[in-house]
Amino acid sequence: MPIPNYLCHSNRGYFIAWQVDGFFFTEKGIEYLNDIIARITISLSDCQLDRLPYKPDMNEAEAHFYPKIHRLLEFQKAKSLQKKTHSPSRADSLGGKDYTFWAIKLYTEDLIRQFGEGTPVPYHLIADWAFNQFDDHKKGLSTVRAKVRSVWNWYDSKANWELPKDKRRFIMSRTDHIKKVHSNRRTATKNKIRAILDDMFVQEEIKMKNGKYKISAIAKLADIHRETVSEHLKEMGLI
Numbered sequence: 001m002p003i004p005n006y007l008c009h010s011n012r013g014y015f016i017a018w019q020v021d022g023f024f025f026t027e028k029g030i031e032y033l034n035d036i037i038a039r040i041t042i043s044l045s046d047c048q049l050d051r052l053p054y055k056p057d058m059n060e061a062e063a064h065f066y067p068k069i070h071r072l073l074e075f076q077k078a079k080s081l082q083k084k085t086h087s088p089s090r091a092d093s094l095g096g097k098d099y100t101f102w103a104i105k106l107y108t109e110d111l112i113r114q115f116g117e118g119t120p121v122p123y124h125l126i127a128d129w130a131f132n133q134f135d136d137h138k139k140g141l142s143t144v145r146a147k148v149r150s151v152w153n154w155y156d157s158k159a160n161w162e163l164p165k166d167k168r169r170f171i172m173s174r175t176d177h178i179k180k181v182h183s184n185r186r187t188a189t190k191n192k193i194r195a196i197l198d199d200m201f202v203q204e205e206i207k208m209k210n211g212k213y214k215i216s217a218i219a220k221l222a223d224i225h226r227e228t229v230s231e232h233l234k235e236m237g238l239i
Helices: 027-043 088-095 099-115 123-133 141-157 174-197 200-206 215-222 226-235
Strands: 006-010 013-017
Touching: 027 123, 099 123, 099 141, 123 141, 174 200, 174 215, 174 226, 200 215, 215 226
Parallel strands: none
Antiparallel strands: 006 013
16 A cells, blocks of 8 residues: 555544545546545555545644655555456346346445455445446436445444344454464464474474473474464463
């Protein structure tokens, strides 16, 4: 993520802003701008980011400035939303004749999975997708806008941005996934150390004459950092 050009702290939190070089008044320009906003939003989703619809009154005396105009290419490494379209079979199987509503609802659930349950999905991400998908809707974009508003309001005011229970068991929030990966990694490391401790052929190599373990020797055999070995041996009550 490029360094923000503007950073200011207030009693509401931190205000951050980027200056981007470009002409954003064409259809393509608006598409690029929305893509950047989406990348920033999902990259900082763990920070409970809110997009302000106005420029706040910020005290410049307390602000930090970074004098650079960023190019669009600098945002390419930021996380992007997965592009997904919804076939009629996926939406029609749930919604009968109202394909538009159920396509929007399914896309919103996709975003909830990406942001993590409990994290609000910005309205404009759903609306931009829906307007692009149904720009030729037979009843006009006002109908599409109403369906987007209906779906967004329901998840925001009633569902608290959580998926239905029958779908929740099949997904894992990004935070839970990270915790699980970290837990699995620690378990694998501990098992590797335990295997070396139980290996009868290396006892002389990993133990001193007084019976204490040689942390450096264990670390070398397990190809693990010395401090990590020490931490696990302490947890096992061996040092």
